[in-house]
Amino acid sequence: MNSRRDFLQKLAASALAMPFLSSYDAFGHADFRLPVSQGPVLRVALMGLGGYASRVAEAMQSCKRAKITGLISGTPGKLQEWGAKYQVPEKSRYNYENFDNIKDNPDIDAVYVITPNALHHDQVIRVAKAGKHAICEKPMALNAKEGQEMVDACANAGVKLLVGYRMHFEPKTLEVVRMRQAGELGKIMFFQGQCGFRIGDPNQWRLDKALAGGGSLMDIGIYAVNGARYMVGEEPVWVTAQETKTDTAKFKEGVDETIQFQLGFPSGAVASCLSTYNMNYLDRFFLNGEKGFAELQPSTGYGPIKGRTNKGELTQPHVTHQTLQMDEMAGIILDNNKPVVPVDGEEGLKDLKIMDAIYAACATGQRQELRG
Incomplete structure:
Protein backbone atom coordinates (compact mmCIF):
# COMPACT_ATOMS: atom_id res chain seq x y z
CA MET A 1 0.00 0.00 0.00
CA ASN A 2 2.76 2.39 0.92
CA SER A 3 4.52 1.89 -2.38
CA ARG A 4 1.25 2.44 -4.27
CA ARG A 5 0.49 5.57 -2.26
CA ASP A 6 4.03 6.88 -2.83
CA PHE A 7 3.64 6.25 -6.55
CA LEU A 8 0.33 8.12 -6.70
CA GLN A 9 1.79 11.04 -4.73
CA LYS A 10 4.75 11.27 -7.09
CA LEU A 11 2.43 11.05 -10.08
CA ALA A 12 0.29 13.89 -8.72
CA ALA A 13 3.35 16.02 -8.00
CA SER A 14 4.60 15.46 -11.54
CA ALA A 15 1.25 16.47 -12.98
CA LEU A 16 1.23 19.66 -10.93
CA ALA A 17 4.74 20.49 -12.07
CA MET A 18 4.03 20.04 -15.78
CA PRO A 19 2.55 23.49 -16.49
CA PHE A 20 5.67 25.13 -15.13
CA LEU A 21 8.16 23.22 -17.27
CA SER A 22 9.92 25.16 -19.98
CA SER A 23 10.84 23.73 -23.34
CA TYR A 24 14.43 24.30 -22.31
CA ASP A 25 16.17 25.79 -19.32
CA ALA A 26 18.05 29.08 -19.27
CA PHE A 27 21.00 27.43 -20.95
CA GLY A 28 19.26 25.28 -23.53
CA HIS A 29 19.72 21.92 -21.86
CA ALA A 30 16.43 20.08 -21.29
CA ASP A 31 13.91 18.33 -23.53
CA PHE A 32 13.02 20.58 -26.45
CA ARG A 33 9.50 19.17 -26.85
CA LEU A 34 6.87 21.27 -25.12
CA PRO A 35 4.56 19.51 -22.67
CA VAL A 36 1.03 19.14 -24.01
CA SER A 37 -0.49 21.09 -21.13
CA GLN A 38 1.29 24.38 -20.77
CA GLY A 39 -1.22 27.17 -20.64
CA PRO A 40 -3.32 29.01 -23.20
CA VAL A 41 -2.74 28.93 -26.94
CA ARG A 166 14.26 31.95 -34.98
CA MET A 167 17.93 31.27 -34.21
CA HIS A 168 17.46 32.71 -30.71
CA PHE A 169 15.65 29.49 -29.80
CA GLU A 170 17.85 27.01 -31.70
CA PRO A 171 19.39 24.45 -29.29
CA LYS A 172 22.98 24.32 -30.58
CA THR A 173 23.09 28.11 -30.84
CA LEU A 174 21.90 28.38 -27.24
CA GLU A 175 24.54 25.89 -26.12
CA VAL A 176 27.27 28.13 -27.52
CA VAL A 177 25.68 31.11 -25.75
CA ARG A 178 25.59 29.08 -22.53
CA MET A 179 29.27 28.15 -22.86
CA ARG A 180 30.22 31.76 -23.41
CA GLN A 181 28.11 32.98 -20.50
CA ALA A 182 29.57 30.30 -18.23
CA GLY A 183 33.09 31.40 -19.08
CA GLU A 184 33.99 28.10 -20.72
CA LEU A 185 35.44 29.86 -23.76
CA GLY A 186 37.29 32.44 -21.68
CA LYS A 187 37.63 36.05 -22.78
CA ILE A 188 36.07 36.41 -26.22
CA MET A 189 38.52 37.70 -28.80
CA PHE A 190 37.00 37.23 -32.26
CA PHE A 191 33.81 36.42 -34.14
CA GLN A 192 33.41 35.60 -37.82
CA GLY A 193 30.06 35.47 -39.59
CA GLN A 194 29.70 34.42 -43.24
CA CYS A 195 26.27 34.61 -44.87
CA GLY A 196 25.79 34.20 -48.61
CA PHE A 197 24.24 32.51 -51.60
CA ARG A 198 23.81 33.21 -55.30
CA ILE A 199 20.42 34.85 -55.69
CA GLY A 200 18.27 33.79 -58.64
CA ASP A 201 15.38 35.64 -60.29
CA PRO A 202 16.59 39.22 -60.97
CA ASN A 203 12.99 40.49 -60.88
CA GLN A 204 12.17 39.33 -57.34
CA TRP A 205 11.29 41.86 -54.64
CA ARG A 206 14.54 41.19 -52.73
CA LEU A 207 16.41 42.96 -55.55
CA ASP A 208 14.02 45.92 -55.60
CA LYS A 209 15.33 48.66 -53.31
CA ALA A 210 11.86 50.15 -52.85
CA LEU A 211 10.61 46.89 -51.33
CA ALA A 212 13.77 45.41 -49.81
CA GLY A 213 15.53 48.55 -48.60
CA GLY A 214 18.88 47.16 -49.74
CA GLY A 215 20.31 43.86 -50.86
CA SER A 216 22.15 40.98 -49.23
CA LEU A 217 22.74 42.80 -45.94
CA MET A 218 19.03 43.29 -45.31
CA ASP A 219 18.19 39.70 -46.23
CA ILE A 220 20.96 37.49 -44.86
CA GLY A 221 23.70 39.81 -43.59
CA ILE A 222 21.41 40.61 -40.68
CA TYR A 223 22.15 37.09 -39.38
CA ALA A 224 25.82 38.00 -38.99
CA VAL A 225 24.99 41.40 -37.46
CA ASN A 226 22.66 39.80 -34.95
CA GLY A 227 24.86 36.74 -34.42
CA ALA A 228 27.92 38.84 -33.64
CA ARG A 229 25.98 40.50 -30.84
CA TYR A 230 24.63 37.39 -29.13
CA MET A 231 27.77 35.32 -29.70
CA VAL A 232 30.19 37.94 -28.36
CA GLY A 233 27.67 39.04 -25.72
CA GLU A 234 28.29 42.76 -26.18
CA GLU A 235 27.02 45.67 -28.23
CA PRO A 236 29.49 46.97 -30.85
CA VAL A 237 30.88 50.49 -30.52
CA TRP A 238 32.23 50.99 -34.04
CA VAL A 239 31.71 49.73 -37.59
CA THR A 240 33.79 49.72 -40.76
CA ALA A 241 32.53 48.28 -44.04
CA GLN A 242 33.35 47.84 -47.72
CA GLU A 243 31.00 47.09 -50.61
CA THR A 244 31.88 45.11 -53.73
CA LYS A 245 29.61 45.01 -56.79
CA THR A 246 30.40 42.97 -59.91
CA ASP A 247 26.97 42.91 -61.59
CA THR A 248 25.42 46.36 -61.83
CA ALA A 249 22.59 45.12 -64.04
CA LYS A 250 21.33 42.68 -61.43
CA PHE A 251 22.32 44.71 -58.38
CA LYS A 252 21.14 48.21 -59.16
CA GLU A 253 21.78 51.38 -57.19
CA GLY A 254 20.99 50.85 -53.52
CA VAL A 255 20.91 47.04 -53.78
CA ASP A 256 24.11 45.62 -52.34
CA GLU A 257 25.67 42.49 -53.80
CA THR A 258 28.53 41.89 -51.35
CA ILE A 259 29.45 43.74 -48.16
CA GLN A 260 32.32 42.98 -45.81
CA PHE A 261 31.97 44.62 -42.43
CA GLN A 262 33.89 44.74 -39.19
CA LEU A 263 32.60 45.43 -35.69
CA GLY A 264 34.51 46.51 -32.58
CA PHE A 265 33.30 45.77 -29.05
CA PRO A 266 34.01 47.47 -25.70
CA SER A 267 36.09 44.51 -24.43
CA GLY A 268 38.40 44.72 -27.43
CA ALA A 269 36.82 41.78 -29.24
CA VAL A 270 36.35 42.25 -32.98
CA ALA A 271 34.09 40.71 -35.61
CA SER A 272 34.72 40.20 -39.31
CA CYS A 273 31.65 39.41 -41.40
CA LEU A 274 30.63 38.85 -45.00
CA SER A 275 27.21 39.23 -46.59
CA THR A 276 26.72 38.34 -50.24
CA TYR A 277 24.20 37.48 -52.94
CA ASN A 278 26.98 36.27 -55.25
CA MET A 279 28.65 33.29 -53.49
CA ASN A 280 27.24 29.94 -52.42
CA TYR A 281 28.14 27.78 -49.41
CA LEU A 282 28.51 30.64 -46.95
CA ASP A 283 26.65 29.87 -43.73
CA ARG A 284 29.17 29.81 -40.89
CA PHE A 285 29.70 31.34 -37.46
CA PHE A 286 33.03 31.05 -35.63
CA LEU A 287 33.65 32.32 -32.09
CA ASN A 288 37.15 32.40 -30.61
CA GLY A 289 37.99 32.83 -26.94
CA GLU A 290 41.17 32.55 -24.88
CA LYS A 291 40.10 29.13 -23.55
CA GLY A 292 38.20 27.66 -26.47
CA PHE A 293 36.20 28.07 -29.66
CA ALA A 294 32.78 27.33 -31.13
CA GLU A 295 31.85 26.83 -34.77
CA LEU A 296 28.41 26.48 -36.33
CA GLN A 297 28.22 25.37 -39.98
CA PRO A 298 25.53 25.60 -41.21
CA SER A 299 24.80 28.32 -38.68
CA THR A 300 21.52 29.95 -39.74
CA GLY A 301 19.93 27.72 -42.39
CA TYR A 302 16.68 25.91 -41.72
CA GLY A 303 18.57 23.01 -40.30
CA PRO A 304 19.73 20.88 -38.92
CA ILE A 305 22.38 23.24 -37.58
CA LYS A 306 25.72 21.54 -37.06
CA GLY A 307 28.39 22.64 -34.64
CA ARG A 308 31.51 21.82 -32.71
CA THR A 309 33.58 23.39 -29.97
CA ASN A 310 37.00 22.70 -28.49
CA LYS A 311 35.17 20.13 -26.31
CA GLY A 312 33.72 18.22 -29.27
CA GLU A 313 30.64 18.00 -31.45
CA LEU A 314 27.40 19.68 -30.42
CA THR A 315 24.64 17.08 -30.16
CA GLN A 316 21.54 19.04 -29.07
CA PRO A 317 18.44 17.76 -30.92
CA HIS A 318 17.06 19.42 -34.02
CA VAL A 319 13.54 20.80 -33.79
CA THR A 320 11.93 22.63 -36.73
CA HIS A 321 12.97 26.22 -36.06
CA GLN A 322 9.61 27.84 -36.69
CA THR A 323 7.78 25.33 -34.48
CA LEU A 324 10.10 26.09 -31.59
CA GLN A 325 9.99 29.83 -32.32
CA MET A 326 6.21 30.09 -32.31
CA ASP A 327 5.75 27.99 -29.17
CA GLU A 328 8.36 30.06 -27.35
CA MET A 329 6.89 33.32 -28.62
CA ALA A 330 3.51 32.19 -27.27
CA GLY A 331 5.16 31.91 -23.89
CA ILE A 332 6.68 35.37 -24.21
CA ILE A 333 3.38 36.99 -25.19
CA LEU A 334 1.01 35.05 -22.94
CA ASP A 335 3.20 34.30 -19.91
CA ASN A 336 5.78 37.12 -20.08
CA ASN A 337 8.57 34.53 -20.40
CA LYS A 338 12.07 35.93 -20.85
CA PRO A 339 14.11 34.22 -23.59
CA VAL A 340 17.85 33.67 -23.21
CA VAL A 341 18.44 35.96 -26.20
CA PRO A 342 15.84 38.75 -26.63
CA VAL A 343 13.50 38.80 -29.63
CA ASP A 344 11.66 42.04 -28.91
CA GLY A 345 11.45 45.24 -30.91
CA GLU A 346 14.38 46.76 -29.03
CA GLU A 347 16.51 43.85 -30.25
CA GLY A 348 15.40 44.49 -33.81
CA LEU A 349 16.13 48.20 -33.42
CA LYS A 350 19.72 47.51 -32.31
CA ASP A 351 20.36 45.55 -35.51
CA LEU A 352 18.84 48.33 -37.64
CA LYS A 353 21.15 50.92 -36.07
CA ILE A 354 24.17 48.78 -36.90
CA MET A 355 22.99 48.20 -40.47
CA ASP A 356 22.43 51.93 -40.92
CA ALA A 357 26.05 52.41 -39.82
CA ILE A 358 27.30 49.67 -42.18
CA TYR A 359 25.65 51.37 -45.15
CA ALA A 360 27.07 54.73 -44.02
CA ALA A 361 30.55 53.22 -43.75
CA CYS A 362 30.26 51.81 -47.28
CA ALA A 363 29.13 55.16 -48.64
CA THR A 364 31.77 57.27 -46.89
CA GLY A 365 34.67 54.89 -46.49
CA GLN A 366 34.90 56.06 -42.89
CA ARG A 367 34.59 54.27 -39.58
CA GLN A 368 31.24 54.86 -37.92
CA GLU A 369 30.99 55.23 -34.16
CA LEU A 370 27.96 53.56 -32.59
CA ARG A 371 26.08 54.98 -29.66
CA GLY A 372 23.22 53.48 -27.69
Whole structure:
Protein backbone atom coordinates (compact mmCIF):
# COMPACT_ATOMS: atom_id res chain seq x y z
CA MET A 1 0.00 0.00 0.00
CA ASN A 2 2.76 2.39 0.92
CA SER A 3 4.52 1.89 -2.38
CA ARG A 4 1.25 2.44 -4.27
CA ARG A 5 0.49 5.57 -2.26
CA ASP A 6 4.03 6.88 -2.83
CA PHE A 7 3.64 6.25 -6.55
CA LEU A 8 0.33 8.12 -6.70
CA GLN A 9 1.79 11.04 -4.73
CA LYS A 10 4.75 11.27 -7.09
CA LEU A 11 2.43 11.05 -10.08
CA ALA A 12 0.29 13.89 -8.72
CA ALA A 13 3.35 16.02 -8.00
CA SER A 14 4.60 15.46 -11.54
CA ALA A 15 1.25 16.47 -12.98
CA LEU A 16 1.23 19.66 -10.93
CA ALA A 17 4.74 20.49 -12.07
CA MET A 18 4.03 20.04 -15.78
CA PRO A 19 2.55 23.49 -16.49
CA PHE A 20 5.67 25.13 -15.13
CA LEU A 21 8.16 23.22 -17.27
CA SER A 22 9.92 25.16 -19.98
CA SER A 23 10.84 23.73 -23.34
CA TYR A 24 14.43 24.30 -22.31
CA ASP A 25 16.17 25.79 -19.32
CA ALA A 26 18.05 29.08 -19.27
CA PHE A 27 21.00 27.43 -20.95
CA GLY A 28 19.26 25.28 -23.53
CA HIS A 29 19.72 21.92 -21.86
CA ALA A 30 16.43 20.08 -21.29
CA ASP A 31 13.91 18.33 -23.53
CA PHE A 32 13.02 20.58 -26.45
CA ARG A 33 9.50 19.17 -26.85
CA LEU A 34 6.87 21.27 -25.12
CA PRO A 35 4.56 19.51 -22.67
CA VAL A 36 1.03 19.14 -24.01
CA SER A 37 -0.49 21.09 -21.13
CA GLN A 38 1.29 24.38 -20.77
CA GLY A 39 -1.22 27.17 -20.64
CA PRO A 40 -3.32 29.01 -23.20
CA VAL A 41 -2.74 28.93 -26.94
CA LEU A 42 -1.62 31.99 -28.93
CA ARG A 43 -4.04 32.61 -31.80
CA VAL A 44 -2.07 33.96 -34.76
CA ALA A 45 -3.05 35.61 -38.04
CA LEU A 46 -0.44 35.21 -40.78
CA MET A 47 0.04 38.29 -42.98
CA GLY A 48 1.63 37.76 -46.39
CA LEU A 49 1.03 34.24 -47.66
CA GLY A 50 4.24 33.67 -49.60
CA GLY A 51 6.99 31.08 -49.49
CA TYR A 52 8.26 31.72 -45.97
CA ALA A 53 4.73 31.97 -44.59
CA SER A 54 4.13 28.49 -46.02
CA ARG A 55 7.09 27.21 -44.03
CA VAL A 56 5.81 28.91 -40.86
CA ALA A 57 2.29 27.59 -41.39
CA GLU A 58 3.46 24.01 -41.85
CA ALA A 59 5.72 24.23 -38.80
CA MET A 60 2.88 25.61 -36.69
CA GLN A 61 0.92 22.40 -37.21
CA SER A 62 3.29 20.84 -34.66
CA CYS A 63 3.01 23.69 -32.16
CA LYS A 64 1.51 23.05 -28.71
CA ARG A 65 0.93 26.70 -27.83
CA ALA A 66 0.33 28.53 -31.12
CA LYS A 67 -2.18 28.03 -33.91
CA ILE A 68 -3.30 29.80 -37.07
CA THR A 69 -6.66 31.53 -36.59
CA GLY A 70 -6.44 34.32 -39.17
CA LEU A 71 -5.10 35.06 -42.65
CA ILE A 72 -4.21 38.34 -44.39
CA SER A 73 -3.32 38.49 -48.08
CA GLY A 74 -3.85 40.59 -51.18
CA THR A 75 -4.62 37.47 -53.21
CA PRO A 76 -8.22 36.20 -52.85
CA GLY A 77 -7.27 32.77 -54.18
CA LYS A 78 -4.66 32.31 -51.47
CA LEU A 79 -7.13 33.31 -48.77
CA GLN A 80 -9.55 30.69 -50.02
CA GLU A 81 -6.90 27.98 -50.43
CA TRP A 82 -5.17 28.62 -47.11
CA GLY A 83 -8.49 29.08 -45.32
CA ALA A 84 -9.59 25.62 -46.39
CA LYS A 85 -6.21 24.03 -45.67
CA TYR A 86 -5.80 25.49 -42.17
CA GLN A 87 -9.49 25.66 -41.24
CA VAL A 88 -9.62 29.44 -40.96
CA PRO A 89 -13.22 30.68 -41.39
CA GLU A 90 -14.05 33.43 -43.87
CA LYS A 91 -14.75 35.91 -41.04
CA SER A 92 -11.06 35.66 -40.07
CA ARG A 93 -9.68 36.20 -43.58
CA TYR A 94 -8.67 39.75 -44.52
CA ASN A 95 -6.97 41.72 -47.28
CA TYR A 96 -4.46 44.54 -46.89
CA GLU A 97 -7.17 47.18 -47.07
CA ASN A 98 -9.50 45.86 -44.39
CA PHE A 99 -7.26 44.01 -41.93
CA ASP A 100 -7.67 46.82 -39.40
CA ASN A 101 -10.96 45.06 -38.65
CA ILE A 102 -9.04 42.44 -36.70
CA LYS A 103 -9.61 44.75 -33.75
CA ASP A 104 -13.12 43.30 -33.55
CA ASN A 105 -12.00 39.68 -33.90
CA PRO A 106 -11.59 37.96 -30.51
CA ASP A 107 -10.12 34.87 -32.18
CA ILE A 108 -6.87 36.69 -33.06
CA ASP A 109 -4.26 37.57 -30.43
CA ALA A 110 -1.30 38.38 -32.65
CA VAL A 111 -0.38 39.01 -36.28
CA TYR A 112 2.80 37.61 -37.83
CA VAL A 113 3.88 40.08 -40.54
CA ILE A 114 5.70 38.13 -43.29
CA THR A 115 5.69 40.66 -46.12
CA PRO A 116 8.46 42.52 -48.01
CA ASN A 117 10.65 44.65 -45.75
CA ALA A 118 9.29 48.03 -46.87
CA LEU A 119 5.78 47.09 -45.75
CA HIS A 120 6.65 46.12 -42.18
CA HIS A 121 6.59 49.62 -40.71
CA ASP A 122 3.06 50.61 -41.69
CA GLN A 123 1.60 47.14 -41.23
CA VAL A 124 2.98 46.65 -37.71
CA ILE A 125 1.72 50.08 -36.67
CA ARG A 126 -1.74 49.22 -38.00
CA VAL A 127 -1.64 45.91 -36.11
CA ALA A 128 -0.74 47.77 -32.92
CA LYS A 129 -3.56 50.27 -33.42
CA ALA A 130 -5.93 47.32 -33.77
CA GLY A 131 -4.85 46.20 -30.30
CA LYS A 132 -3.08 43.02 -31.40
CA HIS A 133 0.44 41.83 -30.61
CA ALA A 134 2.85 41.99 -33.56
CA ILE A 135 5.43 39.46 -34.68
CA CYS A 136 7.48 40.89 -37.53
CA GLU A 137 9.91 39.16 -39.84
CA LYS A 138 13.44 40.50 -39.92
CA PRO A 139 14.68 43.00 -40.77
CA MET A 140 12.07 44.72 -38.65
CA ALA A 141 12.15 47.83 -40.86
CA LEU A 142 14.19 49.60 -43.52
CA ASN A 143 16.11 51.73 -41.04
CA ALA A 144 16.38 52.63 -37.36
CA LYS A 145 14.01 55.60 -37.67
CA GLU A 146 11.21 53.35 -38.88
CA GLY A 147 12.10 50.76 -36.27
CA GLN A 148 11.84 53.27 -33.45
CA GLU A 149 8.41 54.36 -34.67
CA MET A 150 7.26 50.73 -34.62
CA VAL A 151 8.59 50.17 -31.11
CA ASP A 152 6.86 53.36 -29.92
CA ALA A 153 3.56 52.48 -31.60
CA CYS A 154 3.42 49.07 -29.94
CA ALA A 155 4.39 50.50 -26.55
CA ASN A 156 1.70 53.18 -26.83
CA ALA A 157 -0.88 50.56 -27.75
CA GLY A 158 0.13 48.30 -24.89
CA VAL A 159 0.98 45.36 -27.16
CA LYS A 160 4.15 43.34 -27.60
CA LEU A 161 6.41 43.59 -30.65
CA LEU A 162 8.54 40.53 -31.39
CA VAL A 163 10.89 39.91 -34.31
CA GLY A 164 11.26 36.59 -36.14
CA TYR A 165 14.70 35.73 -34.80
CA ARG A 166 14.26 31.95 -34.98
CA MET A 167 17.93 31.27 -34.21
CA HIS A 168 17.46 32.71 -30.71
CA PHE A 169 15.65 29.49 -29.80
CA GLU A 170 17.85 27.01 -31.70
CA PRO A 171 19.39 24.45 -29.29
CA LYS A 172 22.98 24.32 -30.58
CA THR A 173 23.09 28.11 -30.84
CA LEU A 174 21.90 28.38 -27.24
CA GLU A 175 24.54 25.89 -26.12
CA VAL A 176 27.27 28.13 -27.52
CA VAL A 177 25.68 31.11 -25.75
CA ARG A 178 25.59 29.08 -22.53
CA MET A 179 29.27 28.15 -22.86
CA ARG A 180 30.22 31.76 -23.41
CA GLN A 181 28.11 32.98 -20.50
CA ALA A 182 29.57 30.30 -18.23
CA GLY A 183 33.09 31.40 -19.08
CA GLU A 184 33.99 28.10 -20.72
CA LEU A 185 35.44 29.86 -23.76
CA GLY A 186 37.29 32.44 -21.68
CA LYS A 187 37.63 36.05 -22.78
CA ILE A 188 36.07 36.41 -26.22
CA MET A 189 38.52 37.70 -28.80
CA PHE A 190 37.00 37.23 -32.26
CA PHE A 191 33.81 36.42 -34.14
CA GLN A 192 33.41 35.60 -37.82
CA GLY A 193 30.06 35.47 -39.59
CA GLN A 194 29.70 34.42 -43.24
CA CYS A 195 26.27 34.61 -44.87
CA GLY A 196 25.79 34.20 -48.61
CA PHE A 197 24.24 32.51 -51.60
CA ARG A 198 23.81 33.21 -55.30
CA ILE A 199 20.42 34.85 -55.69
CA GLY A 200 18.27 33.79 -58.64
CA ASP A 201 15.38 35.64 -60.29
CA PRO A 202 16.59 39.22 -60.97
CA ASN A 203 12.99 40.49 -60.88
CA GLN A 204 12.17 39.33 -57.34
CA TRP A 205 11.29 41.86 -54.64
CA ARG A 206 14.54 41.19 -52.73
CA LEU A 207 16.41 42.96 -55.55
CA ASP A 208 14.02 45.92 -55.60
CA LYS A 209 15.33 48.66 -53.31
CA ALA A 210 11.86 50.15 -52.85
CA LEU A 211 10.61 46.89 -51.33
CA ALA A 212 13.77 45.41 -49.81
CA GLY A 213 15.53 48.55 -48.60
CA GLY A 214 18.88 47.16 -49.74
CA GLY A 215 20.31 43.86 -50.86
CA SER A 216 22.15 40.98 -49.23
CA LEU A 217 22.74 42.80 -45.94
CA MET A 218 19.03 43.29 -45.31
CA ASP A 219 18.19 39.70 -46.23
CA ILE A 220 20.96 37.49 -44.86
CA GLY A 221 23.70 39.81 -43.59
CA ILE A 222 21.41 40.61 -40.68
CA TYR A 223 22.15 37.09 -39.38
CA ALA A 224 25.82 38.00 -38.99
CA VAL A 225 24.99 41.40 -37.46
CA ASN A 226 22.66 39.80 -34.95
CA GLY A 227 24.86 36.74 -34.42
CA ALA A 228 27.92 38.84 -33.64
CA ARG A 229 25.98 40.50 -30.84
CA TYR A 230 24.63 37.39 -29.13
CA MET A 231 27.77 35.32 -29.70
CA VAL A 232 30.19 37.94 -28.36
CA GLY A 233 27.67 39.04 -25.72
CA GLU A 234 28.29 42.76 -26.18
CA GLU A 235 27.02 45.67 -28.23
CA PRO A 236 29.49 46.97 -30.85
CA VAL A 237 30.88 50.49 -30.52
CA TRP A 238 32.23 50.99 -34.04
CA VAL A 239 31.71 49.73 -37.59
CA THR A 240 33.79 49.72 -40.76
CA ALA A 241 32.53 48.28 -44.04
CA GLN A 242 33.35 47.84 -47.72
CA GLU A 243 31.00 47.09 -50.61
CA THR A 244 31.88 45.11 -53.73
CA LYS A 245 29.61 45.01 -56.79
CA THR A 246 30.40 42.97 -59.91
CA ASP A 247 26.97 42.91 -61.59
CA THR A 248 25.42 46.36 -61.83
CA ALA A 249 22.59 45.12 -64.04
CA LYS A 250 21.33 42.68 -61.43
CA PHE A 251 22.32 44.71 -58.38
CA LYS A 252 21.14 48.21 -59.16
CA GLU A 253 21.78 51.38 -57.19
CA GLY A 254 20.99 50.85 -53.52
CA VAL A 255 20.91 47.04 -53.78
CA ASP A 256 24.11 45.62 -52.34
CA GLU A 257 25.67 42.49 -53.80
CA THR A 258 28.53 41.89 -51.35
CA ILE A 259 29.45 43.74 -48.16
CA GLN A 260 32.32 42.98 -45.81
CA PHE A 261 31.97 44.62 -42.43
CA GLN A 262 33.89 44.74 -39.19
CA LEU A 263 32.60 45.43 -35.69
CA GLY A 264 34.51 46.51 -32.58
CA PHE A 265 33.30 45.77 -29.05
CA PRO A 266 34.01 47.47 -25.70
CA SER A 267 36.09 44.51 -24.43
CA GLY A 268 38.40 44.72 -27.43
CA ALA A 269 36.82 41.78 -29.24
CA VAL A 270 36.35 42.25 -32.98
CA ALA A 271 34.09 40.71 -35.61
CA SER A 272 34.72 40.20 -39.31
CA CYS A 273 31.65 39.41 -41.40
CA LEU A 274 30.63 38.85 -45.00
CA SER A 275 27.21 39.23 -46.59
CA THR A 276 26.72 38.34 -50.24
CA TYR A 277 24.20 37.48 -52.94
CA ASN A 278 26.98 36.27 -55.25
CA MET A 279 28.65 33.29 -53.49
CA ASN A 280 27.24 29.94 -52.42
CA TYR A 281 28.14 27.78 -49.41
CA LEU A 282 28.51 30.64 -46.95
CA ASP A 283 26.65 29.87 -43.73
CA ARG A 284 29.17 29.81 -40.89
CA PHE A 285 29.70 31.34 -37.46
CA PHE A 286 33.03 31.05 -35.63
CA LEU A 287 33.65 32.32 -32.09
CA ASN A 288 37.15 32.40 -30.61
CA GLY A 289 37.99 32.83 -26.94
CA GLU A 290 41.17 32.55 -24.88
CA LYS A 291 40.10 29.13 -23.55
CA GLY A 292 38.20 27.66 -26.47
CA PHE A 293 36.20 28.07 -29.66
CA ALA A 294 32.78 27.33 -31.13
CA GLU A 295 31.85 26.83 -34.77
CA LEU A 296 28.41 26.48 -36.33
CA GLN A 297 28.22 25.37 -39.98
CA PRO A 298 25.53 25.60 -41.21
CA SER A 299 24.80 28.32 -38.68
CA THR A 300 21.52 29.95 -39.74
CA GLY A 301 19.93 27.72 -42.39
CA TYR A 302 16.68 25.91 -41.72
CA GLY A 303 18.57 23.01 -40.30
CA PRO A 304 19.73 20.88 -38.92
CA ILE A 305 22.38 23.24 -37.58
CA LYS A 306 25.72 21.54 -37.06
CA GLY A 307 28.39 22.64 -34.64
CA ARG A 308 31.51 21.82 -32.71
CA THR A 309 33.58 23.39 -29.97
CA ASN A 310 37.00 22.70 -28.49
CA LYS A 311 35.17 20.13 -26.31
CA GLY A 312 33.72 18.22 -29.27
CA GLU A 313 30.64 18.00 -31.45
CA LEU A 314 27.40 19.68 -30.42
CA THR A 315 24.64 17.08 -30.16
CA GLN A 316 21.54 19.04 -29.07
CA PRO A 317 18.44 17.76 -30.92
CA HIS A 318 17.06 19.42 -34.02
CA VAL A 319 13.54 20.80 -33.79
CA THR A 320 11.93 22.63 -36.73
CA HIS A 321 12.97 26.22 -36.06
CA GLN A 322 9.61 27.84 -36.69
CA THR A 323 7.78 25.33 -34.48
CA LEU A 324 10.10 26.09 -31.59
CA GLN A 325 9.99 29.83 -32.32
CA MET A 326 6.21 30.09 -32.31
CA ASP A 327 5.75 27.99 -29.17
CA GLU A 328 8.36 30.06 -27.35
CA MET A 329 6.89 33.32 -28.62
CA ALA A 330 3.51 32.19 -27.27
CA GLY A 331 5.16 31.91 -23.89
CA ILE A 332 6.68 35.37 -24.21
CA ILE A 333 3.38 36.99 -25.19
CA LEU A 334 1.01 35.05 -22.94
CA ASP A 335 3.20 34.30 -19.91
CA ASN A 336 5.78 37.12 -20.08
CA ASN A 337 8.57 34.53 -20.40
CA LYS A 338 12.07 35.93 -20.85
CA PRO A 339 14.11 34.22 -23.59
CA VAL A 340 17.85 33.67 -23.21
CA VAL A 341 18.44 35.96 -26.20
CA PRO A 342 15.84 38.75 -26.63
CA VAL A 343 13.50 38.80 -29.63
CA ASP A 344 11.66 42.04 -28.91
CA GLY A 345 11.45 45.24 -30.91
CA GLU A 346 14.38 46.76 -29.03
CA GLU A 347 16.51 43.85 -30.25
CA GLY A 348 15.40 44.49 -33.81
CA LEU A 349 16.13 48.20 -33.42
CA LYS A 350 19.72 47.51 -32.31
CA ASP A 351 20.36 45.55 -35.51
CA LEU A 352 18.84 48.33 -37.64
CA LYS A 353 21.15 50.92 -36.07
CA ILE A 354 24.17 48.78 -36.90
CA MET A 355 22.99 48.20 -40.47
CA ASP A 356 22.43 51.93 -40.92
CA ALA A 357 26.05 52.41 -39.82
CA ILE A 358 27.30 49.67 -42.18
CA TYR A 359 25.65 51.37 -45.15
CA ALA A 360 27.07 54.73 -44.02
CA ALA A 361 30.55 53.22 -43.75
CA CYS A 362 30.26 51.81 -47.28
CA ALA A 363 29.13 55.16 -48.64
CA THR A 364 31.77 57.27 -46.89
CA GLY A 365 34.67 54.89 -46.49
CA GLN A 366 34.90 56.06 -42.89
CA ARG A 367 34.59 54.27 -39.58
CA GLN A 368 31.24 54.86 -37.92
CA GLU A 369 30.99 55.23 -34.16
CA LEU A 370 27.96 53.56 -32.59
CA ARG A 371 26.08 54.98 -29.66
CA GLY A 372 23.22 53.48 -27.69
